[in-house]
Amino acid sequence: MPDLPQHRPVLAGARYSGMTGSGILLEALPEGHLLHVLGAIEPTALAAELAKVGLASSTIRKVGFRQWFVAGDEPLALTGLDALAAALAGKAFVTDQSHGRVRIGISGRSSRVLLSKGTAVDLDPAVFAEGSSAMTMVGHISVQIARTGDDSFELTVLRSFAESLWDELSHMAASAERG
Known part of the structure; x- marks a missing residue:
């Protein structure tokens, strides 16, 4: 009997730390959970429901109209x-997307410069504050960008595009280091 497929993280702990002074860190984030919630529930009510089931430390990111x-x-x-x-039940539906999407962290003082090379989203903190998220393209790849801190972002991408996005981000980071 053949062995069942084993889960292997797509980026398997990949990490890119720019040269000293570049201020860019790319890292594959843990493949924990990613749930898609659809329905007429506000984020505060969703956060309360998450806390009741032990998911209080999870983050909520807007994906579209009545979608998180x-x-x-x-x-x-x-x-x-x-x-x-x-x-x-009766307020929203939830589907597990953990198997189909990967998260990549980008941080450092040059993180906005790096992302501006690949997306048209205005990442100025006055426009795109911490906690904001947007569906966009980075190059030719569809991603969700979420601001997680002053100089830190998280990109969520379909699993099959994760390695291509990683390569593209690494190239953009290297070119940002050169000026």
């Missing part, structure tokens, strides 16, 4: 997903 991603570093057991689905 709920992201976290820890894998989610099926019982946790079932508990959240039951808590959201």
Whole structure:
């Protein structure tokens, strides 16, 4: 009997740390959980429901009209997903996207310069504040950009495009270092 496929993180701990002074750090984030929530529920009410099922440390990111991603570093057991689905019954639907999407962290004082090479989103903190998110393109790849701090961002990408996005970001980072 053939072995069942084993889960292998796409970027398997990939890390890019720019040259001293460049201020750019790219890192593959843990493949914890990523849930897609659709429905007429406000983020504050969603956060309350997440807390009730033990997901208070997860972040909520707007994806579109009445749609959010709920992201976290820890894998989610099926019982946790079932508990959240039951808590959201009648208000929203939830689907597990953990297997199909990957998160990449970008941080450092040159992180906005790097991202501006690949996207048209205005990343100025006055326009795109911490906690903001946007669906956009980085080069030819569809991603969600979320601002997680003053000089830090998280990109969520379809799993099959993660390595291509990583290569593109690495090239952009190297060119940002050269000036």
